[in-house]
Amino acid sequence: MWLTKSSIGRKVVMSLSGTALILFLTFHACMNVVAIFSGEAYNAICEFLGSNWYAVAGTVLLVGLIAIHFIYAVILTLQNRKARGANRYAVTDKPEKVDWASQNMFVLGIIICLGLVLHLFNFWFNMMFAEFANGGYAFANDLTATDGYGMIAYTFGGAGTLSIVYSVLYLVWFAAIWFHLTHGMWSAMQTLGLNGKTWFNRWRCISNIYVTLLMLCYAAVVIYFACFHCCGAAC
Numbered sequence: 331m332w333l334t335k336s337s338i339g340r341k342v343v344m345s346l347s348g349t350a351l352i353l354f355l356t357f358h359a360c361m362n363v364v365a366i367f368s369g370e371a372y373n374a375i376c377e378f379l380g381s382n383w384y385a386v387a388g389t390v391l392l393v394g395l396i397a398i399h400f401i402y403a404v405i406l407t408l409q410n411r412k413a414r415g416a417n418r419y420a421v422t423d424k425p426e427k428v429d430w431a432s433q434n435m436f437v438l439g440i441i442i443c444l445g446l447v448l449h450l451f452n453f454w455f456n457m458m459f460a461e462f463a464n465g466g467y468a469f470a471n472d473l474t475a476t477d478g479y480g481m482i483a484y485t486f487g488g489a490g491t492l493s494i495v496y497s498v499l500y501l502v503w504f505a506a507i508w509f510h511l512t513h514g515m516w517s518a519m520q521t522l523g524l525n526g527k528t529w530f531n532r533w534r535c536i537s538n539i540y541v542t543l544l545m546l547c548y549a550a551v552v553i554y555f556a557c558f559h560c561c562g563a564a565c
Contacts, residue, residue: 337409340402345518347399352515354392359547366554369479376457376478389458400443407436438510445503452485486555497556504545511541
């Protein structure tokens with residue numbers, strides 16, 4: 331099948347899976363921002379998305395998309411390095427200056443995966459998995475597994491050095507995602523056929539703006555809870 335055996339097909343799979351992951355990140359960002367304005371509303375969302383069949387199905391689908399995206403990234407990286415060096419993303423029109431992100435997409439992907447493992451430990455393990463395995467209570471700080479607001483406050487605004495470390499690591503993680511997506515988003519549009527001299531530059535601009543706003547939403551939650559704790563401690 332050309333989607334799995336040809337170079338172009340593999341890039342299409344990468345583009346489609348990457349686009350689906352961007353849509354998930356958009357939903358997740360909108361959900362997270364709610365925590366800044368209302369803890370009750372955020373916990374209501376967490377309870378709705380708790381341990382039920384559609385949450386488990388969504389988690390399995392998400393893990394599958396990530397696995398497909400990562401596996402195909404490895405295949406394409408090895409293939410491209412063998413054929414023509416480390417340049418992984420081939421597009422119809424290239425800018426005169428190659429982006430730093432385009433030359434380091436695989437390394438950025440590794441950093442993103444490591445950040446994802448940390449995030450799954452801090453939240454999925456302490457919330458969705460805890461609902462199944464720990465009687466409805468998180469494995470940290472005696473919080474209920476559906477108290478997402480409490481988990482965010484505990485992770486980023488809790489007392490101690492660990493919360494500061496987590497806040498810094500998450501911000502670094504968001505920066506890596508920003509670099510990865512600002513290149514990956516417009517590159518995916520090119521692979522899917524939305525190319526041409528005019529739209530090449532437009533997609534670059536749209537990608538930069540969209541991904542920047544997306545990552546600012548994530549960063550705002552971390553900074554808000556970290557600063558809220560500091561302000562509370564100072565008072």
